[in-house]
Amino acid sequence: MKKKAGPVENEVNIWDSNSNLWPYGFQDLGTSTYDLSSASIPNVPYFDLRIYRESRVKSLIKLHSKDMYRLLEKVHFDGNYYRVKCASSGEWEYCWDLAVRVQFFGKMLGMTLYPKRLVSQKEKRITYRSMIIVNPYQLWDEALVSKFWNLQERVEFLIARILFHECIHVMISLGNHLPSGFGNTDIYFEFRKMIEVSVSRNLSTEYHNVLFRLWNLVLFGASGSESEKKLLERVQEIYEFLINEKYSNQKTGKAFRFPSNNKKIARKYAWMAAVKAGGDMQVSKRVWQVEARRLSIALRELFDGIDTELNNMGFKLNSKN
Known part of the structure; x- marks a missing residue:
């Protein structure tokens, strides 16, 4: 019988000052394990999320990405951390621990x-620890219900789709943080290709329009004490976040046959970017909202341009990495 993987034990560590630099998460909820059996969902008195089969969720993901399946293979969805990757470079070893938790919380499908x-x-x-929280609150979405009458299959499909999207963020971060070559996957290479195309000469106008809007929003949200260098770094971080979300939505949509829409993605993540930029500390809320809408328009034009350039190059996202 195959031995069940156990959670990673805590190590004696020194917290690094850069531990919060993560452009794809939204907040730090701590690392305690929740009792999923007591989770609740709006308009339903009680719903036991434990009806899903973890092995089935992983099988659905394996159909679309073997790299992602290998990442999750030893991870149980219990909120505990499991070691998914280790690589040595010089005298140092670099490891990545991942935790996955499934629970209902508000109306955000998932977060890293x-x-x-x-x-x-x-x-x-050096160990990096990240957690994915999956929130399958859309169980009674009309399109999902018509596709999966069986509730167990519907839960499993929805968890797999959300987890797939969030794991893309983790895999991109693996490629960015681990020593050169150790975090390379097809997903990481595809993302870097999209970044490369987005800053190419053919999209120079669209790219700089987005940067201009981001710069304005960063200035609107600045406290006044940050240096210009710090503000420019924030612009670049938010820009990469936006391309990351375009890629993740497009990749997930293709894999699970839920087409992505550049206009919808641009509108949703332009507002998130505006919040990440710092909000309306220096201007009125109305001015801030107008600039966020302008960012949405500029983003849509950039996203459409990226798709056109990739199509012209004959480059297509692989649905089975």
Whole structure:
């Protein structure tokens, strides 16, 4: 019988000052494990999420990405951390721990929380820890109900789709953080290709229009004490977040046959970007909202341009990495 993987034990570590630099998460909810059996869903007195089969969710993901399946293979969806990757570079070892939790919480389908960067001088090990929270609250969405009458299958499909999207963020971060070559996957290469195309000469106008809107929003949300260099870094971070979300939505939509829409994606994430930029600290709310809408328009034009350029190059997102 195959031995069940156990959660990773805590190490003696020094918290690194860069542990909060994570452009894809929204907040840090801590690392305690929730009792999923007591989760609730709007308009339903009681719903036991444990009806889903973890193995079935992983099988659905494996159909579309073997790299992602390998990432999740030893991870149980219990909120505990499991080691998914280790690589050595020089005297140091770099590891990634991942936790997945399934629970109902509001109306955000999923989130990837800020990873913690833990440094063990004694063990010469740097460990990144990230958590994905999956919220399958759309169980009674009309399109899903018509496709999956069986409630168990519907839950499993929805969890797989949300988890697929969030794991893309983790895999991109693996490629960005681990030593060169150790985080390389087809997903990471596709994302880097989209970034490369987005800043190409053919899209120079669209690219700079987006940067201009982001710069305005960052200025609107600045406290007044940040340096210009710091503000420019924030613009670049938010820009990469936006391309990351376009890629993740497009990739997930293709894999699970829920087509993505550039206008809808641009509108949704333009507002998130405006919030990430700092809000309306320096201007009226109305001025801030107008600039966020202008960012949405500029983003849609950039996203459409990216698709056109990739199509002209004959580059297509692989639905089976």
